[in-house]
Amino acid sequence: MRFFSKLPYIVKILAIATIVAIGVILGGTLMMKFSTSNVPVQAKTSPTVTTTVTAQPNSEPIALPTANIPTNSTPLEISRTLQIEKTKTQNTIISNQIAYGHFPYAQAERSQMMLIGSYATGADQRFEYLNTEAVQAFMKMTYAAREVGIWIIPVSGFRTIEQQEKLFQNQIKRQGSEEAAAKISAPPGHSEHHTGFALDLTDGKSPKKDITLAFENTDAYRWLTKHAQEFGFELSFPPNNKQGVSFEPWHWRYVGSANAAAVFANARNQQ
Numbered sequence: 001m002r003f004f005s006k007l008p009y010i011v012k013i014l015a016i017a018t019i020v021a022i023g024v025i026l027g028g029t030l031m032m033k034f035s036t037s038n039v040p041v042q043a044k045t046s047p048t049v050t051t052t053v054t055a056q057p058n059s060e061p062i063a064l065p066t067a068n069i070p071t072n073s074t075p076l077e078i079s080r081t082l083q084i085e086k087t088k089t090q091n092t093i094i095s096n097q098i099a100y101g102h103f104p105y106a107q108a109e110r111s112q113m114m115l116i117g118s119y120a121t122g123a124d125q126r127f128e129y130l131n132t133e134a135v136q137a138f139m140k141m142t143y144a145a146r147e148v149g150i151w152i153i154p155v156s157g158f159r160t161i162e163q164q165e166k167l168f169q170n171q172i173k174r175q176g177s178e179e180a181a182a183k184i185s186a187p188p189g190h191s192e193h194h195t196g197f198a199l200d201l202t203d204g205k206s207p208k209k210d211i212t213l214a215f216e217n218t219d220a221y222r223w224l225t226k227h228a229q230e231f232g233f234e235l236s237f238p239p240n241n242k243q244g245v246s247f248e249p250w251h252w253r254y255v256g257s258a259n260a261a262a263v264f265a266n267a268r269n270q271q
């Protein structure tokens with residue numbers, strides 16, 4: 001240290017400056033080495049991790065719903081539009097004229113109908129509908145009958161003009177002529193069933209008497225002739241009716257609401 005203290009002042013300064021400069025250069029290169037060796041490690045690992053992680057959840061859950069939605073939605077949309085078109089074309093009066101004693105009736109809207117029960121079993125089972133205004137009265141009537149051991153079953157309720165057309169054509173084949181068929185079944189556009197206020201009934205305990213004159217000899221018919229009126233129902237075609245339609249003991253109509261009564265009164269008064 002003696003040697004250093006004897007050196008001139010300027011040399012001392014230079015010596016210190018050189019040592020500091022070497023230190024700075026060494027330190028700088030070391031830092032560069034560390035930083036450059038770390039960066040590639042991070043750069044290599046992070047992108048591979050993020051790409052593999054994001055690729056899987058994106059592709060799988062999106063692929064599943066997009067593959068299912070088109071196959072399920074298209075048939076539903078098609079059937080919905082077909083139904084709307086059907087009701088539009090069917091909801092028409094096909095005639096204002098009386099046909100073989102049957103008054104003309106417009107087909108009511110399907111949206112006004114409510115399920116009242118089913119008829120037959122297995123492959124023959126079908127579901128029957130009535131106008132919502134008549135449903136509660138019908139249910140009350142069948143429950144009242146059940147309490148005294150009478151089992152009333154709906155055979156046929158609301159019918160479209162298209163359904164009536166099929167029934168009537170089958171009847172023509174059986175009876176031989178339109179006139180003969182009309183004594184048993186109303187021509188399309190002339191059935192009280194189009195209104196949703198009329199229905200055919202049978203006795204659950206005498207299934208062989210469905211839609212036959214033999215229904216007249218059942219407990220259900222006898223009970224109906226006494227009590228149906230209390231619930232707003234009446235026989236449409238009693239024996240020797242003014243319309244001249246054959247006696248139909250099974251065919252009843254609801255006249256217990258203002259709308260229902262008006263539908264049948266208008267049909268009568270228009271003639």
Ligand SMILES: [Zn+2]
Pocket residue numbers: 156193198199200250251252
């Ligand atoms: Zn009927």
